[in-house]
Amino acid sequence: METRSMSRVLRPTALFSSCIGVVLLAGCTSSSPAPLDMVATTDDEDRGSVGVESAAAGPGSPDPAPGAGCDELSVELQSALDAAVDVQRLPGAAAAVHLGGCSWLGAAGVADTEADVAIQPGDLFRAGSITKTFVSTLALMLRAEGRLSLDDAVSAYVGGVPRGEQISVRQILNHTSGVFDYTALDEFWTAAFDDPTRAWTPAELIALAASKPPYFEPGRGFAYSNTNYIIAGLIVEAASGEPIGELLRARVLEPAGLAHTYLDGAEEALPGLVHGYGRSRGELVEMTSAIDASAAGAAGALVSTTGDLTRFYRKVLDGTLLGPAELEEMTAWVDAPLGEVTGYGLGLSRRESPLGVQVGHDGGIWGFTSSSYYAVDKDASITVLVNLDGGDVGRIVDDLSNVLITP
Template identity: 60%
Template structure:
């Protein structure tokens, strides 16, 4: 059970245990979101959605979100859609089942591996300034990485390093179960990976590994001489106006985190505090909301954070992450959707699932956050995308 509580993306976690009907019987939508010229305003301003109008589109998007949490039997979810002059901020279900507190559009969720895009962006910023080369061996900056002389920073960012995924280590999972409140250092997490054989020689294949982005976080700190959380704020969060995002376990929390859940033996279990957030750090420790995530990916892919050369590096894919992801670049997945090719990332961490993508040619940004680790956020992204595709 602890393996599923810690990182539910592991094979076999929770998929066979549906939440009880009774536990979810009181779940209904909080329709406090809106779609208009300003986020959440509910006004009809803006013409980016076409003939249907912003208000009409908001109704359809909210209905799709309501239907999705019913179909997946989720406690709750929040979603954001930006399209032209229209901005939808919606929510459905419960932020806390025990207190029957509804999810609000601006509520905070654990974002999981969406963190990886933020960290890759920092690395590419340092590269643009000449602080590092993507072809540098990681041992130049981080000690204790097996084969670090042969593994390049590029291979860390695009998951071709071959490093064993520490979240699949039985020793790590046993230690987390023994002491859920334990605060982890990045070096300790890398050591769990180093104790296992690599998947393959560097550059020979593609294998997603959270260890890569723990190493990436240490590289950022080694090159900059500053804590990664400081650079997140000064280089990304503050310039992009992301005031609801923080790296959990590395800085004070921002109020507003909803409760996260898993389903075990037909019952909902609150897994919000199952493991200390330091266990995810720069591989998946961000907390955010749909407003911030949509803004981040739009800003990033429109060239507001990186120059053309770095953005080209980031969007150049090397391998398939899953059946629905065509390619994985440097902390960024290229994925097909009903509104065309999108770039972004998904995430899965105890109690939460996330997905945020931007269709560059369509100019459509979509983010979905779920407070149940068995939820399918990408499926809801597609549900909302189909609404945008309608005439």
């Protein structure tokens, strides 16, 4: 099969000079250094508290890096985050780390470059394609209840999908459908930027993708496509009979205690979204709401915090939200030779890191990049959110991973 880059996101590739990497946007830098204001906190629910928490470690939970206690680890993690913002010349970043009995939230840089407002650890960011894991989780919940089968044809739920009668729900969720990615079309970005307030319907986005030939026959390759998850959103709505925003809140956000997360465009926004930026000719450009959130929809419209995303992946992967059979399906990997990401499951990436294998997802969307991973065997979670389109979040995840393993 032809290897295509994993454009995990919804980003204008022609209008701004963002660096587009294969998987984790490696090698990208942003504009001039921003003033740094750092805060470290450990309470996922308290967006203003400062400190580091030492919790009772569960059975088999590893200690922090040899010789490092939680307080020392907090200082080292904050230093690594400060350095990353400085080296990459990012407007700002927030991060969360959980390792055994230690939990830390930190921030560096600014949420608004004009007002010089410091980012706080609990600020909201657009999460981009991390949305996909949430949608896949909903599909697997419905599968557990017998309301859909992963082997069902897409045409049983959604019309207008090219070869929908030959494509399975599973192939939509693991990007082996061959369906063309609408975000690869210049005409989509031109239309979206010409009318930033335009509300896009899923049918319109699918029709854009249908105007191009599929990448390959269903099941005969891997090609990361945002169109797959626009379709997935419609599948879960059809199978459940509920709007995706309501379903997500009732089945995932509230049960998991994700109080600072919402699907933009599908429900009322929460206050606290930081400003997101792109670059044009070396200058930062405000991109926070450059396009209506409906252009991302179930493929990338989620807004969240580092604390909520860290909590979400732990609750998915520890069996709180999904049963053993569903987790087995979610982690049935197909080859995805895309840099650090070596496998893709159902809305879930497998990534190689200094901590070993991590599972989670990355995201990119106008003004923001994101990464949230859990090294299950090490009980180590790392989430990084950056308010720049093209920030190298993967490098920051590795920088923080190195802190956790360095003696």
